[in-house]
Amino acid sequence: MTAGAPILAARGLAKRFGGVQALDEVSFELLGRQIAGLIGPNGAGKTTLFNLVTGLDRPDAGATFFHGQDITHTPAHAISRLGLARTFQNVRLPGQLTVLDNVRVAFHARAGYGFLQAALHLGRYRRRERQISAAATALLEMFDLHGLGDQLAASLPYGMRRNLEIARALATGPSLLLLDEPAAGLNGRETADLAALIRRIRDEFALTVLLIEHDMKIVMNLCERVLVLHYGKLIASGPPGQIKRDPQVIEAYLGPFREPA
Amino acid sequence: MNFWLNILADFGIYVILALSLNVICGLTGLLQLGHAGFFAVGAYAAGLLAIYSYPATCFLGAGNLVLGCLAAAGAAAVLAALIGLPCLRLRGDYLAIASLGFGEIVRHVLNNVEFPICAFADRPPLGLAKGISLVSTVSGVTYVANYASWWVILIAAALTYLLMLNVKRSYLGRAMMCIREDEIAARTMGVNVPGVKMTAFLLGAVVAGIAGALFVHNPYSGLRAAPGTFDLLKTVEILLIVVLGGLGSMTGSLVAAALLAFLPQLLRFLPTVAGIQLAQHKQLLYALLLIVLIRLVPNGLLGLHECPAALWQLLRRRPAP
Numbered sequence: 328m329t330a331g332a333p334i335l336a337a338r339g340l341a342k343r344f345g346g347v348q349a350l351d352e353v354s355f356e357l358l359g360r361q362i363a364g365l366i367g368p369n370g371a372g373k374t375t376l377f378n379l380v381t382g383l384d385r386p387d388a389g390a391t392f393f394h395g396q397d398i399t400h401t402p403a404h405a406i407s408r409l410g411l412a413r414t415f416q417n418v419r420l421p422g423q424l425t426v427l428d429n430v431r432v433a434f435h436a437r438a439g440y441g442f443l444q445a446a447l448h449l450g451r452y453r454r455r456e457r458q459i460s461a462a463a464t465a466l467l468e469m470f471d472l473h474g475l476g477d478q479l480a481a482s483l484p485y486g487m488r489r490n491l492e493i494a495r496a497l498a499t500g501p502s503l504l505l506l507d508e509p510a511a512g513l514n515g516r517e518t519a520d521l522a523a524l525i526r527r528i529r530d531e532f533a534l535t536v537l538l539i540e541h542d543m544k545i546v547m548n549l550c551e552r553v554l555v556l557h558y559g560k561l562i563a564s565g566p567p568g569q570i571k572r573d574p575q576v577i578e579a580y581l582g583p584f585r586e587p588a
Numbered sequence: 589m590n591f592w593l594n595i596l597a598d599f600g601i602y603v604i605l606a607l608s609l610n611v612i613c614g615l616t617g618l619l620q621l622g623h624a625g626f627f628a629v630g631a632y633a634a635g636l637l638a639i640y641s642y643p644a645t646c647f648l649g650a651g652n653l654v655l656g657c658l659a660a661a662g663a664a665a666v667l668a669a670l671i672g673l674p675c676l677r678l679r680g681d682y683l684a685i686a687s688l689g690f691g692e693i694v695r696h697v698l699n700n701v702e703f704p705i706c707a708f709a710d711r712p713p714l715g716l717a718k719g720i721s722l723v724s725t726v727s728g729v730t731y732v733a734n735y736a737s738w739w740v741i742l743i744a745a746a747l748t749y750l751l752m753l754n755v756k757r758s759y760l761g762r763a764m765m766c767i768r769e770d771e772i773a774a775r776t777m778g779v780n781v782p783g784v785k786m787t788a789f790l791l792g793a794v795v796a797g798i799a800g801a802l803f804v805h806n807p808y809s810g811l812r813a814a815p816g817t818f819d820l821l822k823t824v825e826i827l828l829i830v831v832l833g834g835l836g837s838m839t840g841s842l843v844a845a846a847l848l849a850f851l852p853q854l855l856r857f858l859p860t861v862a863g864i865q866l867a868q869h870k871q872l873l874y875a876l877l878l879i880v881l882i883r884l885v886p887n888g889l890l891g892l893h894e895c896p897a898a899l900w901q902l903l904r905r906r907p908a909p
Contacts, residue, residue: 381776407778419776421769423892424762431759432766436778438759442787445758446751452758459759499778 332395334359334503334535335380335411340389342375342559349375351559353389357503357552362529362536364546364567367556368579373539374416376556377505381413382406393503408436412501414492416508416539422481426472429480429491430463433498466494470524485512493524497532504528506538510545518542522549547571555579593738594808599849600741601803606829606841607745607752608795613827614836615761616788617768618676619684622691623826626793628698628818629667630660630800635720635813638805642708653735656801664797665790672789676782691823699815719814722804735805744802748795752838753894755791764788765836832881834888843889851877 333356340353350372357363365373378384380391382403390399398406420429438459444452467473470490475483480491489509496504509525510518522545529536540546546553546567553570555563557579563570570576605627612620634656638645645652675686703715714720755761763784766774771781804813829848833840855870885891 383772383775402780403775404778404780407776413776415773419770419773421766421773423769424765428762428765432762432774432779433777435759435763440758442755442758442760445754445760448750448754452754456757495777 332359333357333392334394335537336392336395337376337380338390338392340376340379340391341387342372342379342384343387344375348559350379350386350556353556353559353561355554355561355564357535357537359502359535360529360533361552362525362538362550363552363554364550365537365539365554365556366541366543366546370558371556372559373556374507375559377413377507377539381411381505404436407499410500410502411505412496412499412503413505414489414496414507414509416511418485418488418492420480420488420492420495422479424480425476426467426478426480426483426491427460427463427476430466430495430498431459433495434459434462437500463498466498467491469528470494486517489513493528497528501532501534503535503537506536508539508541510540510542518545521545525549590808595849595853597738597741597806597808599845600738600745601799601806602826602829602845602849603745603842604741604748604799604802605796605826606833606845607748607838608792608799609826610830610833610836610838610841611752611755611764611788611795612792614830614834614841615756615764615768616785617764617835618785618789619680620687620789620792621684621820621823621827622671622687622689622694623792623796624818624820624822625691625694626664626668626796627800627803627822628694628813628815629663630797631804631813631818632698632720632800633663633797634660634801635722635804636703638722639703639708639714639720640706642706650735653740653801653805656805657798660797660801661794662797664793664800668790668793669786672786676785676789688820688823691818691820695815695818698818717815719812719816720804722811737807741802741806744798749838749842751795756836756838756894760784760787768836828878832878832888834890834892836892837888837890837894839894840888840890 335357336355338354340350341348342350353372353376365376367373375384379386382398382401382405386399390397392398393406393409393411396409398409401409421432424432439455440452464473464476467476470493472487472491472494475487480488483491493506493509506525510521513521525536525538526549528534538550550567552565553567554561555570555573555576562575562579563573605623609620609623612618637656637659638652641652641655645655648655671687671690675683675690678686698715698719699717701715702713703720705711705714709721763774763779766777766779767781767784775781800813804811825848829844830841832847833842833844852870852874855873858870858873
């Protein structure tokens with residue numbers, strides 16, 4: 328991959344749900360090692376865009392490219408294996424699995440042993456399981472979840488579940504991480520911690536991060552680039568300073584400017 | 589003595605069946621109501637192989653059981669693949685109905701097929717409602733292929749238990765449990781959901797098929813397999829063990845199978861209390877006990893765990909934090 332080539336590219340993505348045009352001709356590119364923000368009022372199509380990119384939903388038109396490879400019709404699990412991971416707005420964790428197992432699931436595609444090796448409890452299975460457990464435990468430590476590996480995921484408080492979901496996404500070995508409202512429901516201090524954490528994982532794992540966020544403080548401080556969706560259309564994209572002054576963005580958020588009578 | 593060995597062999601078969609269904613229902617969360625069908629197919633495949641290969645394979649001795657198990661596994665796998673491809677796309681209740689239909693179809697087909705007679709079974713009918721028998725009808729019953737004695741079945745049950753534990757603790761088991769809890773999460777974690785579902789379905793069916801082979805080669809079962817054995821009630825019995833033991837808990841299936849195999853027999857020895865012969869009402873008491881049990885432990889005896897939580901803590905002896 329040449330430096331500066333886009334990690335993720337969308338070309339003319341469109342998706343309609345019944346009478347609602349959720350996405351309309353959305354095109355953008357994400358460069359490597361960037362932290363980018365995706366903002367827009369409720370119902371702007373942000374999560375739909377995530378679903379199309381990760382293969383959970385199919386676009387009516389347009390295409391998506393990941394590292395230059397067309398993934399428009401690639402199944403979700405295969406996209407994940409290519410190195411595109413995500414979290415969900417309403418944290419999706421198998422609650423009856425332990426915290427450790429939640430992270431270990433994400434090593435699925437890289438297990439490194441087959442069914443027979445597992446069934447017969449062969450050396451390779453034991454060795455790889457040890458390595459996977461060690462790697463999962465290291466991730467848990469990074470997210471302040473050490474010592475909780477035996478707990479059921481459902482028993483964790485909300486903030487920890489959110490962290491666990493990010494840890495699990497990282498365990499798939501991604502080069503691009505999509506975070507859907509990671510700061511929702513966090514207080515000011517937790518939000519600041521999260522911002523620091525996102526920066527840290529970007530640097531440590533050499534990631535590109537695209538996050539959906541409503542908290543403008545985190546978007547403006549953390550993101551190097553901001554994409555703005557409004558009624559399914561991409562109305563602006565650029566550095567946060569420029570987005571803040573964009574008249575179309577201000578109109579989308581505050582309504583059209585009217586002269587006081 | 590023979591009576592208790594019979595129960596022991598029964599228990600072993602129940603363990604294998606319950607473990608195999610537990611992979612499908614417990615780990616992967618696919619409600620499969622046709623399990624007796626795979627059991628039946630395995631029993632018939634192994635039985636018919638023994639009948640039609642007579643006397644050519646007599647010299648193999650106990651090897652006939654191995655051949656029977658292979659044939660049973662193969663037949664169950666082919667059928668599971670055929671059923672699984674269309675049915676595993678169905679969700680929840682629909683899969684339950686489709687698989688229930690499959691189980692009934694198997695039973696009805698077996699009930700209505702008459703197999704050609706041969707050197708081993710020279711008198712009709714072979715098949716139909718009477719089923720097939722590994723006791724030869726040739727001039728005064730000489731050939732009896734009873735290779736799956738109680739200890740063979742118990743060893744097979746123990747091996748199945750270890751196999752299922754290994755699978756549960758592998759990447760496959762984790763993927764299965766993740767699918768049970770949240771399919772979308774599983775997909776985004778790189779889990780090929782239809783593939784893993786099919787693996788679970790095939791594994792469960794193959795093991796149930798092998799249970800069928802052991803069943804038909806088991807002298808305590810009368811060395812016969814008749815369609816009536818493989819009805820919906822059989823599936824329900826197996827499912828009962830899985831649920832009672834705890835969906836997803838292999839050890840739970842083991843414990844519950846022991847309970848269901850031995851409890852009805854033990855109830856026969858109940859004393860007479862206040863003029864009521866309790867032993868006479870064993871069916872009633874048995875049902876009552878089941879209701880009480882499931883009320884007390886709605887998640888099953890062991891829930892999701894392989895080991896009761898208290899025992900687990902004791903075994904781990906974790907240093908104080």
